[in-house]
Amino acid sequence: MTIANQCKFFGHIISIEKALAIRNAAKPGTRNSLAFECLKCGKPVRPHIAGDRCVAHFVHITRNPQCQFIDPPRDF
Numbered sequence: 001m002t003i004a005n006q007c008k009f010f011g012h013i014i015s016i017e018k019a020l021a022i023r024n025a026a027k028p029g030t031r032n033s034l035a036f037e038c039l040k041c042g043k044p045v046r047p048h049i050a051g052d053r054c055v056a057h058f059v060h061i062t063r064n065p066q067c068q069f070i071d072p073p074r075d076f
């Protein structure tokens with residue numbers, strides 16, 4: 001089990017840093033419809049910025065307990 005620091009975006013594997021830059025460059029209102037996909041399961045993910053207890057990573061928009069990439073608890 002691991003957290004995701006890469007995703008697929010239009011067929012390309014990109015880093016969390018790149019995804020955050022893409023999201024930050026997107027127009028407000030379109031950010032939640034960006035087509036980031038999980039590398040393991042292909043489900044939609046979104047980039048999450050680093051917090052006090054977690055590095056930047058991707059989380060599934062809809063939690064996927066079957067996926068090898070875990071969604072860290074959102075307790076921060």
Ligand SMILES: [Zn+2]
Pocket residue numbers: 038039040041042043060064067068069
């Ligand atoms: Zn996944």
